[in-house]
Amino acid sequence: MEIGQVIGTTSLRTFRFVIKEGAEKHVKRDEFVSVRESVTGREILGIVKDIVTSNELLPDEFGRDMRLGDIILNEGEYPVPIVKILGYEGENGLEIPRYGIKPGAVVELTNDETLRRILEQDAAKSAYIGTISTRASIPVSLSLNDLISRHCAVLAMTGAGKSYTVGVIIEEIMKKHGSIVVFDPHGEYRGMAVNDSDSCIYSIEGDNRIKIAVRSLHTGDFANLIPDLTDPQRDLLDELLNMISRFYEEYDLSVLTKVLSELYDVKKASDKTDGQFPSDILSSIARKVGLATIGALMRRVGRLENMGLFDAKGMPLEAIIRRNQLTIMDLSEADERLSETVVVAMCRRIFNARKSHEKKGGSSVPTFLIVEEAHNFAPRGVEDRVVMSRAILRKIAREGRKFGVGLCIVSQRPNKLDADVLSQCNTQIIMKIVNPSDQEYIRQSVETVTEDIVRDLPSLSRGEAIVVGSAIRMPVPVKIRMRETTVGGEDIDIVGAWNSD
């Protein structure tokens, strides 16, 4: 459908046009329009990014003291849509045109069929997430292989619909019998576990507890878990863990407690010989530490033991990653340190299992890791405390693609996210963001997010997203589809709760 004609100066990135009479209602922000390239005649797609309206009867200089009188204002009015050029259909999605667009060229509304064709994905390997905001009849799907192997980020201010959107993606992946692990700090994904056979929920308390193999924890992880660990205690712990791992493949915290108590005895009475560990090693360690340090470390290890989360083997790998399984790590009862430890231990385990997938203890199942509140686990610039989870998330962001470990980071504080992790996310689902420093940071860190995209972010409504990057052929504003499973983390009707009896 013809809607106007190009006016003014054009470039390879943008043009403006006048709207044909009667076509006004079709020309709105985010609408797709097409023109022909001057030399090749190829159809070039663009998207309306702005509409400026001026009236020659009411110029800027129009004195404020003048009265309008009876003039017919419509006569002199020109709404001028400003179009950002997206490109023409090439082999691999849209390509920036090589030849210019002639002023005077006819502007048409892009056909539904054209948009459908460009956005089309293999249904067996894609996730249907919604429709184009301005065209409810055109589905938007994401290529799952790209989305997962090249990582993605879901960014928006709180309440914009991040978790809801992630839920939609989870539903789609489960339809493809995928393997997903969600780190869920607010316990809001429980409702997604519809089917017992294909979902598992683990938590910090209760029956289905998260279990972490002690052997998989580094000294730094212990230091992170035990906030009041002193340097001498840390050194002692480091030495003991080293010693134990020479005697045991797998061990739980009771072994550490046992060593500590033998060490305590050795330190107290140097003639002790009937322990489980060689007394010469223990004596040499005992010489370096004070009795108080040993006692204090024993109490701290005892505290960890009481949590009931650490054992010799950890959870079986199949309990975490398996085809057709959604695994939810509910961290709502865990504090920040414990949550971080769970993320570190699980991510490390999964990454290593995939890295050595052909060997014993490896896994043949590619998997998708979803990290909510990702700014807590991969924070930017916090150097005072070694952030162990950031290290493993960086590693997965960098190398996960080779081993079939995908990462989805979800955050309402993009500005607080580690730039390495963020820039490795090749698909971005961005929803309403008002904070200028968050906008600016995303623009700087993510190649595909351009100035004009950032400018649109404050005006998005709940459930609306702009999707850019490798899982989609062109950036599109999307209205995210309705969920099929139960939604968690709903807004609370506060006034309603006060007034109900």
Ligand SMILES: Nc1ncnc2c1ncn2[C@@H]1O[C@H](COP(=O)(O)OP(=O)(O)O)[C@@H](O)[C@H]1O
């Ligand atoms: N696409 C959508 N359709 C319908 N409701 C939505 C949609 N996206 C979000 N919501 C609702 O908006 C509220 C906030 O969404 P949520 O995903 O929890 O936001 P966020 O995770 O960004 O803080 C929830 O009540 C959710 O049900």
Ligand SMILES: [Mg+2]
């Ligand atoms: Mg959320």
